[in-house]
Amino acid sequence: MSTPALTAPKQPLFSRLPVISHLKKSVGLQRGMLVVGVVLSALFILTSIFAPLLAPYGYSQLSDASGSFPTQQAPSSQHLLGTTVGGYDVLSRVIWGSQTAVTVIIVSVAMSLFLGVALGLLSGYFGGWLDRILVVIADAIYAFPTLLLAIVISIVISRGQSSFWGGIFSCAFSITVVFVPQYFRVIRAETIRLKAEPFVESAKVLGASSMRIIGRHIFKNATRTLPLMFTLNASEAILTLAGLGFLGFGIEPTSAAEWGFDLNKALADTSSGIWWTGVFPGIAIVLTVLGLTLVGESINDLNDPRIRGRKRAGRTPVPGTPAAPTTPSTPAEAGKP
Amino acid sequence: MTTLIEVPEAEPGIVAPKSKSKGGGGLGRYIVIRFFLIIPTVFILVTLVFFLMRVIGDPITASQGGRLPPDVLAQRIRDAGYDRPVLVQYFEYLGQLITGNFGTTITDRRPVVEVLTTFGAATLELSINALIVALAVGIPFGLIAAQHRDKTPDALLRFFAILCYATPVFFSGLLLKLTFSVWLGWFPVAGRASTRTELTMSGLSAPSGIYWLDAIRSGNFTALGDIASHAVLPAIALGLLTAGVFLRLVRTNVIGTLGKDYIEAGRSRGVSEYRLVTKHAYKPALIPIITVMGLQIALMLGGAILTETTFEWKGLGYQLVQYLNARDFVAVQGIVVLLAIIVAVTNFIVDIIAALIDPRVRY
Numbered sequence A: 001m002s003t004p005a006l007t008a009p010k011q012p013l014f015s016r017l018p019v020i021s022h023l024k025k026s027v028g029l030q031r032g033m034l035v036v037g038v039v040l041s042a043l044f045i046l047t048s049i050f051a052p053l054l055a056p057y058g059y060s061q062l063s064d065a066s067g068s069f070p071t072q073q074a075p076s077s078q079h080l081l082g083t084t085v086g087g088y089d090v091l092s093r094v095i096w097g098s099q100t101a102v103t104v105i106i107v108s109v110a111m112s113l114f115l116g117v118a119l120g121l122l123s124g125y126f127g128g129w130l131d132r133i134l135v136v137i138a139d140a141i142y143a144f145p146t147l148l149l150a151i152v153i154s155i156v157i158s159r160g161q162s163s164f165w166g167g168i169f170s171c172a173f174s175i176t177v178v179f180v181p182q183y184f185r186v187i188r189a190e191t192i193r194l195k196a197e198p199f200v201e202s203a204k205v206l207g208a209s210s211m212r213i214i215g216r217h218i219f220k221n222a223t224r225t226l227p228l229m230f231t232l233n234a235s236e237a238i239l240t241l242a243g244l245g246f247l248g249f250g251i252e253p254t255s256a257a258e259w260g261f262d263l264n265k266a267l268a269d270t271s272s273g274i275w276w277t278g279v280f281p282g283i284a285i286v287l288t289v290l291g292l293t294l295v296g297e298s299i300n301d302l303n304d305p306r307i308r309g310r311k312r313a314g315r316t317p318v319p320g321t322p323a324a325p326t327t328p329s330t331p332a333e334a335g336k337p
Numbered sequence B: 001m002t003t004l005i006e007v008p009e010a011e012p013g014i015v016a017p018k019s020k021s022k023g024g025g026g027l028g029r030y031i032v033i034r035f036f037l038i039i040p041t042v043f044i045l046v047t048l049v050f051f052l053m054r055v056i057g058d059p060i061t062a063s064q065g066g067r068l069p070p071d072v073l074a075q076r077i078r079d080a081g082y083d084r085p086v087l088v089q090y091f092e093y094l095g096q097l098i099t100g101n102f103g104t105t106i107t108d109r110r111p112v113v114e115v116l117t118t119f120g121a122a123t124l125e126l127s128i129n130a131l132i133v134a135l136a137v138g139i140p141f142g143l144i145a146a147q148h149r150d151k152t153p154d155a156l157l158r159f160f161a162i163l164c165y166a167t168p169v170f171f172s173g174l175l176l177k178l179t180f181s182v183w184l185g186w187f188p189v190a191g192r193a194s195t196r197t198e199l200t201m202s203g204l205s206a207p208s209g210i211y212w213l214d215a216i217r218s219g220n221f222t223a224l225g226d227i228a229s230h231a232v233l234p235a236i237a238l239g240l241l242t243a244g245v246f247l248r249l250v251r252t253n254v255i256g257t258l259g260k261d262y263i264e265a266g267r268s269r270g271v272s273e274y275r276l277v278t279k280h281a282y283k284p285a286l287i288p289i290i291t292v293m294g295l296q297i298a299l300m301l302g303g304a305i306l307t308e309t310t311f312e313w314k315g316l317g318y319q320l321v322q323y324l325n326a327r328d329f330v331a332v333q334g335i336v337v338l339l340a341i342i343v344a345v346t347n348f349i350v351d352i353i354a355a356l357i358d359p360r361v362r363y
Helices: A019-024 A026-047 A092-126 A128-142 A146-158 A162-193 A198-205 A211-246 A259-270 A276-303 A329-334 B028-036 B038-055 B059-064 B070-080 B086-098 B112-145 B152-166 B169-183 B195-201 B211-217 B221-258 B261-268 B273-311 B316-325 B329-357
Strands: none
Touching: A019 A276, A019 B221, A019 B261, A026 A092, A026 A276, A092 A128, A092 A162, A092 A259, A092 A276, A128 B038, A146 A162, A146 A211, A146 B038, A146 B273, A146 B329, A198 A211, A211 A259, A211 A276, A211 B169, A211 B273, A259 A276, A259 B169, A276 B152, A276 B169, A276 B211, B028 B038, B028 B329, B038 B086, B038 B329, B059 B070, B112 B152, B112 B221, B112 B273, B112 B316, B112 B329, B169 B221, B169 B273, B211 B221, B221 B273, B221 B329, B261 B273, B273 B316, B273 B329, B316 B329
């Protein structure tokens, strides 16, 4: 690591991966934030993968060998987080809910990435009337309340009621429509900037086709910000999914567990002092969004050399120790005016 | 948009590129150009919403299908003109919009404009309250965070900002209700006012619909207290959502201004750090807030729908959800289009204010 060579030797692929490389160059508070974010996100993904093993009951299970589940029962040894008004086990639904959330994130982000990047590249590179039209449409959608748009799309796709995949896709499509303009704007702006770079010019002179220039030269350079956008949009996707579920446009409780839907049902419980039906799905949303946002935030800060805290010369922090979030950055920054 | 990070601005490709060469072009010109940009925005959204809503069939079948006998249903569809080609309906709809006719709801047969005037005030009131909370929390905390950059208060406040963003309004609303209404009993659980106050308010002549304004105007201070106690929790729930955005914005901008030469000059003259932040760096850092406030209107409206549902606050969002559940898509379409216009006009006004304050904005 401390080789004085002018050009750093090429790192193995593993350490060049987005989050890993960021972890390596982070320090102090930023590293703390990143580590917390990564841990929360990993927890979220692992929970969703191992949901069938972790959850004590199924998401729509209402009874077991010893009979029907009681309704609105406070947390007990049998139901660690209590049961809902419908008689579902809260813990099981919280765990299964992560699976729904992950599926929606993957489907929606994959779709919006694909569409947004493709449109952004084409529009930015070719310009002209297509570009004008796409920009006006993207700006119009961008300025509109996310949730309202998602509601309209969700009505169109599933008319409100839905099965597991129907619900997943209607949520994912709604979220996609909302996100495409964002990806589009970023990629388009980046493409316009890159179009004027000498390396594009030289590729043109060498006779490369437009498709090759877009695909090879611009695509790779323009998509640098995508890991950042991915994490931020993943968190927004969860919030939109929960919002839709809360308004009753989510997935039926018998088809899948969804945190927003559970919170909606829990709303009526609060006035009688029943807290466990709402608090736990809510915490699940907050922790997941928090984790993803922390990762996104840290990547953003670390990508910006003006904000990034630097390791001090001569003293490499012990790798892997998540320095306490507050203290170590102080002396490093104290030197600055 | 709720995006926390300032996404790189897209090129202002459509904002009259010709005027660039003239260098400035004056405020009047900018206002005119900016005004005409509202039209495509609204037009696109109207078109989008109209065709999306028609994809699923005609609105009468959607809301009344199964409840009415088929021949009555067919008769009503014919009466309303939904059996004609979609394009004809589309142009007719556009024509109606221009004359200010947003349609009549199917379920309770009220003009959409009337729904807006009845419930819009409640949403406006909620948004104003929330904005006050957001500014009162966001600006001072942002200044503190900027002043103590990268130290403990900054770290805590940044975490707080992310937490504000990560908590959906309906969950913070639920927690606030649980803590302050159910357990502590300090505030009422839901609604805009108690029934008695509501009656008093509706009995007023020429009410503005914004309860606290009406209460002050009529000098009814018991009602004002009641209204205030109802307003606290929804305002906090919705306000915190935006407070996080403001906090971060103030922090980033103040840090940016603190690096400027004139601050350095002030520091070398012996101006105290506190005075530097509160007097010198504060004002220029507020300009971006005005711009972002415009973008926040869209976020706030989305949040207002959820907040109103959480607190049974009978505003436009609450009403929209009622119509959605009744499958009254004429009402939904009308409200959505109206909101689109409101958002576009607000953004226009905010841009003009930003241009008035900061001449650099003008193209």
